[in-house]
Amino acid sequence: MKNTVFPARLSGQQDEEGAAALVPPPVAEEKIDEEDGAPWKDGAMLLARRWLSSLGMVLRTSGVGSVMIGLMLLALLLGARRWVGLDALSILGNTASIGAGQRRRHHSNPMAPLLPIPFICGNENETSPQPPKCPVTPALPPSTSQLLPQPAGGPAPSCPEYFRYIHDDLRPWRGAGITREAVERARPHAYFRLVIVGGRAYVETYQRAYQIRDLFTQWGILQLMRRYPGRVPDLDIMFACDDPGQVRAADFPTPSEAPPVFRYCKDALTLDIVFPDWSFWGWPEVGIRPWTQILEEVRQENERVRWSERQPYAFWKGSPAGYRIRHELMRCNASNGQEWNARLFNQDWNHAIQNEFKDSRIPKQCTYRYKVYVEGNAWSVSEKYILACDSPVLFITTPFQDILSRGLVAGKHYWPINREHVCKSIKFAVDWGNEHPAQAQLIGEQGSRFVREEMSMDYIYDYMLHLLTEYAKLLRYKPTVPEKAVEICTESIACPSQGLHRDCLMDSMEKHVAGFDPCTLPPPFTVKEAKEIADMEAEVLRKIEKMEG
Structure with missing residues (x-):
């Protein structure tokens, strides 16, 4: 079963000869246009498992080549797979799952007083072409955090498992x-360069x-600095949007020697550093509020329409234009007497904007028993909203990884759909x-x-803090403010800002x-852990393939 996939070309370009030396020849190849991205080959887990027999040889070799091959092997094992929870589906066996994780609560002290952070815009009735100046000193000096009451109950608990990918992303350096x-x-690659020096942030915009x-x-990032004053180290990052x-x-x-580039997603063959996407703080252009507010709205809708009362079909709504996998998905609508159990809708964004997104509100899409997630140009921000509906x-x-998908467990958090025969699988x-x-x-x-607990904003901010802290430790120079950079602050x-933009920012x-x-x-992750995860996934995919017939 070819479910977990592996890109042999990126953005429609052929691999370099160096990549060909590391990647086994494909089992089958299909033609694809550039907008669709990469064609998909045989399951990456099966390929990775074949390579494991040579792992000992790789680790015994010396020189740059062995380091590169070792990185590629671990990336394939960790990156092109999904966690698998065999215990979630009795039909798939009773083997204990890896990474299933128990419910975690963020480590807080209810006795600690809330320390407010100043925010003053001045006279908002006055109009000025220039944004307000940032405070002369940071909103709270670094020493303030040392004065806070210490959390009760001992040391903070361990972060969720997907935080371990921070080490994986930074391994090249x-x-x-x-x-x-x-x-x-x-x-x-970058859209902007962000530098933090002495608790103050500066941005140089390239595009x-x-x-x-x-x-x-x-x-x-500015809100992270307000939340944890004095804890965000000096750093210098290039960000691709x-x-x-x-x-x-x-x-x-x-x-x-690879350039460290921060972006929202990657795949197993790229070295980009994954960072939470912008929509956690809202996406005003499409009427989406910040993550915390959306979660509460969806929770209320989940209580209003119980799962058993929902329409017994798979639902998806979006724009298929330019993405072949989405065009394949749209063929799963009932037609010519064939029922694929899917109800799929083309999103007309112009109409949605004119209608103020009344027909596209995320909570109102929780009326079907099943939701479909499909990539777009890469990963899609719809992923977290789709998962929040209490519907499988x-x-x-998909080969694309964001911070959320790295923590998902197949059979526990979602049901995998084979992209080679989408309609049949759905x-x-x-x-x-x-x-x-x-x-x-x-x-x-x-x-x-x-998504409610492991992807709460508490953990989003903690992920950012740990990633930026570990990244800063690797810098071999002292960051300085670029000549063309401007200071930014809350x-x-x-x-x-005005309108819904202002609402999202304030919320x-x-x-x-x-x-x-x-x-x-x-x-x-250790190599042993990565192999165990890969083996378990391969087993689950084989069992689902057998079930599908």
Whole structure:
């Protein structure tokens, strides 16, 4: 069964000869246009498992080549797979799952007083072409955090398992570190450069991102600095606001020479550093509020329309234009007497804007028993909203990784859909779920619980803090403010904003210093753990393939 997939070309380009030496020849190849991205080959897990027999030889070799091959092997094992929860589906066996994780609560001290953070725009009736100046000193000095009451109950708990990918993303620069020259080489990929020096943030803009991706990403980092004053170290990052990863491992025989580029997603063959996407703080252009508010609205809708009362079909709504996998999905609508158990709708964005998104509100899409997730140009921000509905998510397998998908467990949080025969796979999943409602409902509830608890804003901020802290440790130079950079702060972004943009910013603003420590960063994956995960996934996919017939 070819469910978990593996890109042999990126953005429609042929692999370099260096990549060909590392990647086995494909089992089958299909033609595809550039907008669709990469064609998909045989299951990456099966390929990776074949390579494991040579792992000992790889680790015994010396020189740059062995380092590169070792990185590629671990990336394939960790990156092109999904966690698998065999215990979630009795039909798939009773083997204990890896990474299933127990419910975690953020480490907080209810006795700690809330320490408010100043925010003043001045006279908002006055109009000025210039944004307000940032405060002369940071909103709270670094020493303030040391005066806060210590969290009760001992050390902070360990972060969720997906935090372990922080080590994986930064592995290319372990040992050698990150030089200023390497950061400068990232400029062709970057939309902006963000530098933090002494608790103050500066941005040099190279190109404007689509809508507010760049602005809200910067806003998120500023809120992190308000939440954990004095804890965000001096750093220098290049950020790309487009979709697919671009820094190909095959282009850098010496991994530490690769430019460190932050972006929202990657795949197993790229070295980009994954960061939470902008929509956690809202997406005003499409009427989406910040994540915390959306979660509450969806929770209320979940209580209003219970799972058993929902329409017994798989639902998806979006724009298929330019994406072949979405065109394939749209063929699963009932037609010519063929029922695929799917109800799929084309999103007309112009109409949605004119209608103020009344027909596209996320909570109102929780009226079907099953939701479909499908990639777009790369990963899709719809992923977290789809998972929040308490409906089992039929996840069309994809090579793209964001911070959320890395934590998902197949069979526990979602049902995998084979992208090579999407309609058949969806029909079987819906039929199975309707015949096993208790188990299907459990998958939906566990997926929803994951995004509510493991992807709460508490953990989003902790992920950002740990990632930026570990990245800063690798810098081999002292960051300085670029000549063309301008200082940014909460006031400079929020005060000039208007309308829904202003609403999203104000709703997502951190108004109090965190009264707790961040969760504790867990260690990186071992090769043994990666192999166990890959083996378990391969087994689950084989069992689902057998069930589908």
